[in-house]
Structures are given as C-alpha cells and as structure tokens.
Amino acid sequence: NAGVTQTPKFQVLKTGQSMTLQCAQDMNHNSMYWYRQDPGMGLRLIYYSASEGTTDKGEVPNGYNVSRLNKREFSLRLESAAPSQTSVYFCASSGGTGDQPQHFGDGTRLSIL
Amino acid sequence: EDKVVQSPLSLVVHEGDTVTLNCSYEVTNFRSLLWYKQEKKAPTFLFMLTSSGIEKKSGRLSSILDKKELFSILNITATQTGDSAIYLCAANSGYALNFGKGTSLLVTP
Numbered sequence: 001n002a003g004v005t006q007t008p009k010f011q012v013l014k015t016g017q018s019m020t021l022q023c024a025q026d027m028n029h030n031s032m033y034w035y036r037q038d039p040g041m042g043l044r045l046i047y048y049s050a051s052e053g054t055t056d057k058g059e060v061p062n063g064y065n066v067s068r069l070n071k072r073e074f075s076l077r078l079e080s081a082a083p084s085q086t087s088v089y090f091c092a093s094s095g096g097t098g099d100q101p102q103h104f105g106d107g108t109r110l111s112i113l
Numbered sequence: 114e115d116k117v118v119q120s121p122l123s124l125v126v127h128e129g130d131t132v133t134l135n136c137s138y139e140v141t142n143f144r145s146l147l148w149y150k151q152e153k154k155a156p157t158f159l160f161m162l163t164s165s166g167i168e169k170k171s172g173r174l175s176s177i178l179d180k181k182e183l184f185s186i187l188n189i190t191a192t193q194t195g196d197s198a199i200y201l202c203a204a205n206s207g208y209a210l211n212f213g214k215g216t217s218l219l220v221t222p
Contacts, residue, residue, distance in 0.1 A: 004155075033209060033210075035212075040214065041214065042201070042212040042213055042214040042215060043156070043201070043203075043210070043212040044212070045209045045210070048208060048209050050208060056208070058209055090155065090156070099144060099145065099163070099205075101147055101158045101161050102147075102158075102210060103158060104149075104155040104156045104157075105155055106154040106155045107154055107155060
C-alpha cells in the first residue's frame with residue numbers, strides 16, 4: 001500500500017546545481033501538490049496540478065518548475081539551487097480539489113550548501 | 114490575504130490529561146477544514162470538517178468546526194505518549210491547503 005512515494009529521501013547540493021525531486025502516487029488521484037516545510041513557517045504550497053495536463057503556481061513558486069508527467073507522477077525541479085531552498089519538500093495528492101483530503105509522501109530533506 | 118492561526122504553538126502535558134488545540138482561519142472560498150498529525154515524516158490525515166457543529170470523532174480524538182466564528186478545535190482525551198506530535202490545521206480554499214504553523218504537543222509519562 002505505497003500511497004505517495006517521493007525520491008530521493010535526502011539530498012545535498014551545492015549552490016547553482018540543479019536537481020529534480022520525483023513524486024508518484026498509486027491512488028488514481030487527479031490532483032497533486034508540492035509543498036515546502038520550513039521551521040516556524042508551516043507548510044507552504046509551491047505548485048499544484050489540479051488534473052493531468054495542468055499546473056499552477058502556489059504561494060512560493062519562484063526558483064522552481066514542475067512537470068505533471070502523467071496522472072501518477074508530478075516532479076519538482078530546481079534549476080539553480082540556492083541556500084534559501086534548503087527545506088523539507090512534501091508531495092501530496094488528492095482525489096480532487098476542495099472536497100477531498102490530501103495525502104502526503106514522507107518528504108525529501110534537501111540541503112543546499 | 115488568507116491566513117490560518119493555530120494556538121498554542123506548543124504544549125506539554127502529562128499522560129492522561131485532556132488537551133484542546135485551536136485553529137482560526139480567514140480564507141476566501143472556504144471549502145473545508147482539515148487536521149493532520151505529523152510525527153517524524155509525512156503529515157497523516159485525521160479529520161476533514163465541512164459543516165458547522167457536527168463533531169467528528171475517532172477514538173480519543175474529536176474535532177468540531179464553527180463556520181460563523183471561523184474556528185475549529187481538536188480535542189484529545191486521556192492523552193498518551195504516542196500522541197506527541199505536531200498537529201497541523203489547514204483550510205481548503207478550493208485548490209490547495211492553507212496551513213497553520215502547527216501546535217507541537219509533548220505528552221510526558
């Protein structure tokens with residue numbers, strides 16, 4: 001019963017490097033989300049995809065890009081990592097926006113040196 | 114600007130105590146209020162509330178929503194050490210969740 005799977009679990013990057021965080025869900029959910037969690041800030045939405053083929057910016061999209069590869073997979077890319085992007089990143093999915101709870105992956109802990 | 118405020122930010126209680134966690138919200142296009150429990154990894158879903166005054170209950174946990182006063186509470190009775198976690202409240206405004214900063218609960222033996 002995998003649910004939402006994120007890879008990698010941990011990553012250390014140097015400033016300026018790029019990387020892609022992967023997320024896949026096996027619940028046949030339409031909507032997928034990327035959040036970052038920082039101490040004292042709570043969870044903040046980076047991007048979301050209400051359905052396959054669509055993506056939209058959330059509260060803190062600068063420095064990130066996303067791809068909804070298919071219904072199952074939603075990736076988050078950092079093109080040129082900055083220390084301010086050091087955070088824990090969570091992917092989530094839900095059956096639809098508004099009236100369905102979101103279910104979260106275990107997170108990716110990312111450090112940018 | 115949408116905002117969700119949780120109180121208290123942290124709480125230390127003894128096993129067996131009852132705790133009440135608070136969440137107030139101001140969001141446009143409010144759809145639902147959700148509670149999550151976060152231990153070391155993923156937030157895990159507890160409750161989703163859409164109607165005022167209807168209590169949702171799961172074991173020792175219960176929650177209720179007041180849409181007129183724009184707040185929700187999460188009650189935990191007979192607390193156990195396994196209840197130690199961060200409890201997150203989130204308001205759904207249609208496409209995504211607006212989270213509060215969480216209440217960190219520590220239950221001591």
